[in-house]
Amino acid sequence: MTPMRSVRALEASPGIARARRRVPENPISDLFFGMTTAASSPTREQPYVLGTGNDESFRLGLQHRLWSNAAFDLWLRAGVQPGMRVLDLGCGPGHASLDMAQIVGAEGRVVGVDESAAFLKQLGQESEARKLHNIDRVLGDAQKLDHCLPSPATDDYFDIAYTRWVFCFVASPSEVVKGLRRVLRPGGKLLIQDYFNYEHSITLAPRREAFSRAIAAVGQSWRARGGNPDIMGELPRMLRRNGFTIEHLDVRQRIARPGTSMWQWPWTFFNSFLPKLVESGFLAKSDCDAALKEMADAITDDGAYMLLPPVFEIIAVKE
Numbered sequence: 651m652t653p654m655r656s657v658r659a660l661e662a663s664p665g666i667a668r669a670r671r672r673v674p675e676n677p678i679s680d681l682f683f684g685m686t687t688a689a690s691s692p693t694r695e696q697p698y699v700l701g702t703g704n705d706e707s708f709r710l711g712l713q714h715r716l717w718s719n720a721a722f723d724l725w726l727r728a729g730v731q732p733g734m735r736v737l738d739l740g741c742g743p744g745h746a747s748l749d750m751a752q753i754v755g756a757e758g759r760v761v762g763v764d765e766s767a768a769f770l771k772q773l774g775q776e777s778e779a780r781k782l783h784n785i786d787r788v789l790g791d792a793q794k795l796d797h798c799l800p801s802p803a804t805d806d807y808f809d810i811a812y813t814r815w816v817f818c819f820v821a822s823p824s825e826v827v828k829g830l831r832r833v834l835r836p837g838g839k840l841l842i843q844d845y846f847n848y849e850h851s852i853t854l855a856p857r858r859e860a861f862s863r864a865i866a867a868v869g870q871s872w873r874a875r876g877g878n879p880d881i882m883g884e885l886p887r888m889l890r891r892n893g894f895t896i897e898h899l900d901v902r903q904r905i906a907r908p909g910t911s912m913w914q915w916p917w918t919f920f921n922s923f924l925p926k927l928v929e930s931g932f933l934a935k936s937d938c939d940a941a942l943k944e945m946a947d948a949i950t951d952d953g954a955y956m957l958l959p960p961v962f963e964i965i966a967v968k969e
């Protein structure tokens with residue numbers, strides 16, 4: 651595995667004078683990337699429910715492209731700009747990290763944290779291919795930022811923390827919030843895009859029974875691993891209680907019609923994930939087959955469409 655860069659490498663960047671002044675000489679890099687082997691990895695026992703294989707990686711790339719306009723709008727609204735230090739928490743293969751690295755430029759820095767070494771490796775390969783040298787990768791659990799972004803070196807460190815579709819998969823969201831509060835500078839902004847009312851929103855129109863059962867199974871599988879597809883219902887209050895002001899709260903609700911590019915989002919998700927739910931016992935094989943057939947049938951039904959899960963967005967400012 652390509653060695654991942656440490657935040658010490660980040661500090662060596664010529665444009666980060668402010669960081670060099672503030673971060674102690676005491677090296678923290680061992681903590682950052684002593685994590686290149688499974689034995690020393692601080693990651694969770696319950697891995698990411700959607701998997702880290704090639705199919706999920708491909709799906710995340712497509713998903714990013716379909717939702718990149720929402721991400722760019724949020725970054726623009728929050729004032730992400732050249733020279734900033736950005737944390738991409740739960741970055742996956744880093745599609746958003748790569749975009750933000752171009753926005754913050756050579757004087758800025760993006761640190762991608764994820765619990766998947768496979769995804770981080772892909773981010774490393776892609777940043778090399780694009781000749782982006784301002785991205786650091788950190789393997790670790792978002793719920794234990796003290797391990798992977800240790801204090802005091804990263805206290806008040808980031809201007810922006812971005813986290814998309816990660817809170818819905820963690821068992822201890824308040825630990826994530828506390829960690830993010832520590833690493834953001836006062837006035838720094840936390841940008842979140844995630845779900846609320848997921849299971850009750852996704853609907854094939856006209857309604858289909860097996861598909862509805864499949865959605866319920868998706869929610870159950872996330873919850874069984876500690877996740878919460880309703881997390882954006884709780885986050886604003888959790889953020890207020892942890893010293894953040896909510897500057898912006900909104901939702902993007904979309905539909906997908908067969909034959910449009912947006913249709914690829916649910917199509918790739920359900921075709922890849924429902925068979926996994928059968929393997930893990932959350933969904934009967936007959937319901938999986940029936941739900942996928944209902945989606946396939948919708949393609950030849952002129953009037954069919956799908957109501958997609960609402961993606962909520964928050965900009966919260968560290969007080």
Ligand SMILES: C[S@@+](CC[C@H](N)C(=O)[O-])C[C@H]1O[C@@H](n2cnc3c(N)ncnc32)[C@H](O)[C@@H]1O
Pocket residue numbers: 694698710714739740741742743744745746763764765766769790791792793813814815816819820
């Ligand atoms: C749906 S993907 C989203 C990836 C990326 N944020 C994006 O928007 O494309 C969820 C990501 O969160 C990561 N993840 C889930 N739980 C995590 C945790 N506790 N610590 C670190 N990463 C986690 C997974 O490995 C995966 O890469």
